[in-house]
Amino acid sequence: MAMTNDELVERLRTARRIVGFSGAGISTESGIPDFRSPGGVWTKYDPREFTFDRYVASADVRAKSWAMREAIFGQNVAPNAAHRAFAALEGDGRGAGVITQNIDGLHQDAGSRNVIEIHGTMRDVECIGHEPAFGTPDGCGFRKETEWAFDLIDNGDADPRCPTCGGIIKSATISFGQMMPTDAVDAAVELVESADLVIAVGSSLQVFPAADIPLMGKQAGAELVIVNDEPTPLDRAADQVVRGRAAEVLGPAVERALAS
Incomplete structure (x- = not known):
């Protein structure tokens, strides 16, 4: 049942230790297309092509993946009021950090320092090795800003390779069929279990294991607030559900809470 923003402000x-959990909905308000909505990324690209194993096996798939990344990366986007709200909470000492499913880096741009990116970041690329198997990268440790790969591609190298070991270069994001990084997930669970308030914003809470994380905070004793346009599977477990867009709800609520 949706509650009033006054209750969210209170x-x-x-709260003294607030942890954010954000999904694609927080960044669509900054102009980044999501993967499922009409006009989203997967209306232009077939997600079945971009599994980890297909990426490893096919230079053509890698070329299409770089084209998709460059189209997204090239957009001029900036943090919105919801990103800034989490940064403001952290700056005030009440925000313990943000766990995000997003790969765009907008939380950091807004000023958040403790950001756990459980699906990786599109701002970096990394070596995943020559023939990584079972959805597990097996690279030499080479990592560079994404612009490095785009420069190579723009200069005619359709399939950039690791300058250290010759392995395959991939965006430092988690693809379909790729194993989740255990260190990031463990850090997210530790953070959310330390909270007294978890705010899940702009997430459908349907992608697992990520969607379990806010519930772990609730099970550890935190209150759970869900801010989302549409119903989610965790609504019944939440202490408060606010229907609405992330920036329009969270921005004013945090501003009011910090002003009082």
């Missing part, structure tokens, strides 16, 4: 006002 929760923010009284």
